[in-house]
Amino acid sequence: MFAIVAAILFAIALIMDLAEADIGISAGVFVTAGLLCLALHMAGIGAAWRSRSGRWSMRR
Numbered sequence: 001m002f003a004i005v006a007a008i009l010f011a012i013a014l015i016m017d018l019a020e021a022d023i024g025i026s027a028g029v030f031v032t033a034g035l036l037c038l039a040l041h042m043a044g045i046g047a048a049w050r051s052r053s054g055r056w057s058m059r060r
Contacts, residue, residue: 001046006037 013030016023040046 002037002041006034006041009034009037 009030013027013034015021016027016030
């Protein structure tokens with residue numbers, strides 16, 4: 001889930017950089033937020049939930 005959010009944030013940062021848009025938030029903020037989301041994804045946060053049976057399962 002965090003990887004998808006990171007991809008969206010990187011896309012926003014790229015579009016802002018290419019269009020040289022200034023909406024009050026710099027593209028660097030979106031890059032930093034994207035890197036944070038990638039770090040959380042790599043740490044395994046939000047990837048799987050522990051079920052009652054003790055097995056890992058993906059929640060949809």
